[in-house]
Amino acid sequence: MADDPVQEMTTRYFRQRRNPFLDELLRAARNGQREDLGAEDAADALHLVPDVRRDLDRAEVTLIESVLDHGWTWEQLGAEYGNRSKQAMQQHYRRRGGKRSWPVGERPPRAESPHRLSDEDLAPADVANVREAIQVLLATAHDVAETHTVDGVWPASGALLEEISAIGLDPLPRLEHACHQAAEAIEGMVVAGWERRDPGRDARRRQSWTVRLEDEMRDMASWLDREPQGRLLPRVDRPVRAGTATAERPDHLEIAAEDVEQVQESISLTLARLEAHRAVFDQVIDELRRRQAELS
Template sequence: MTDGAPEEDDVTTALLARHLHHRRSGFIDELVVAARSVLPPAKRPSGDEVTTEDATGALRLVPDVRRDLDRAEVALIESVLDRGWTWEQLGVAYGDRSKQAMQQHYRRRGGKRTWPAGERPPRVTPEESPHRLTSGELDPADVAAVHAAIAALLSTAHDVAEEHTVDGAWVAFDPDGDLVEQFATIGLDALPRLEVACRTAAEAITGMVQAGWNRRDPGREARRLRSWTERLRDENRDLASWLDRVPDGLLLPRVDRPLVVGQRRRVHPDSVEIGPDDVDRVRASIAQALARMEQHQSTTDQIVEELRRRQAELGDA
């Protein structure tokens, strides 16, 4: 070995230690602590830096830890099945696995028990479950609206994908890349379209489900609306949805700049110019926005009054 060899070994060890330090997790830290605990006090490394000796010592513990985890997993699976769950139910809760995949997983971990079908309660079908709506409780019109909204979402996603491809490949958004360059390539026009389509589909599904539960329990909605937080959430959601649906043709002013009647529609640094033919349409759009905001304000005022009553009920204390 040359005189330079020990120095090179030190450099390699330092690089490896830094690599291990950056990849550390709480579990690795526990293994390192356990590995150090079996060493004589004089040989235990000082400081928090993970050395190559720490890594190899921790590795020696991994097989025992893996066996302990397998035994714990088997015990938990058996506990769940002993309480009446089926393999199908366990598979869904354990990563959306099939019955066969769940059974194979149990066997690979060392499980040997079986559960006769007679020992389990009968399987509840979706139609019989109290936690699921039946097809008869769903309004066909609501179901059709969900189908239409999902179809529109898929169509919008397809159109966006067709419009934003380079050499036949979808231009994906990379959060670690150059954002300015990506937005210049993809453009921002597609983002509102996708957001509105997603929100419309979500609202259709929510409306269908809520209507179904209300048919099963007519008093459910009244009980829910006794909560001011639910009423405020509904109102804010409706207001945001209304703003999304306002078409550009209404020419709703959205920035705090004076409106001036001019030759054509233009946005200036200190004003918004409106063409003479658009004045009536702008007036109508402002009137609609005011009516909707007054409705929103009415709901908010009711909630404020309710909270003040609750505050008064507690007294000055």
């Protein structure tokens, strides 16, 4: 039963209401051995059915209403959902507990919330970047779960995959990197969208030193999780010496002669990144000292 998809689905659904009769009920239903299921157990298990039915009905009603709110007609929905007629689809909705109605003909666009971005706020290039990042993430997840080999089997292609493939053969760092890339693409799209809707919004937000520090710490944490992992970079506080192999020694770090230039470049990039973050911290320190002096 451990690999049984029905059992897994049932366990997920009843994770807060797991019933001791459920395993026996499923086994009896599959094997036709209903005699193994006592009458009291069966009666108790039946108490689950109304809850399941109500939850599914509510979910179905919500999905139907969402589709109609996005401009579909009853005819379109019926054709998509079981090849039903308009009338049959409406009756199905009412039987599931639906009570709403929609005007006939073209519906006015729904008012956009001032707290949510609309399609007009998003740049097509940003949307394309998010779409690519999500496609890469899905392909990477599929690869990790199903098809990964030591040579790397990637069912998608693109610039992001080239960057991912440079990290190494271990699939988990690749998956983590793909998650970061997708998150960054989404965040970039959202930030740009708000700036387009409300120019200067980010500058006003960053007038708060707490916001600036939060942005810097989040950015630094994201960078540490991602960028240094693919670079030759000294990780511990030991003397560094050129040698014949790149390896950690008991009292020093040895860098192969052919790797010295790459290590130097990695150190320079890391220093530049840390200096940029330090500049923001120094600005905040100066600002707080000024405020302290103003109150003295």
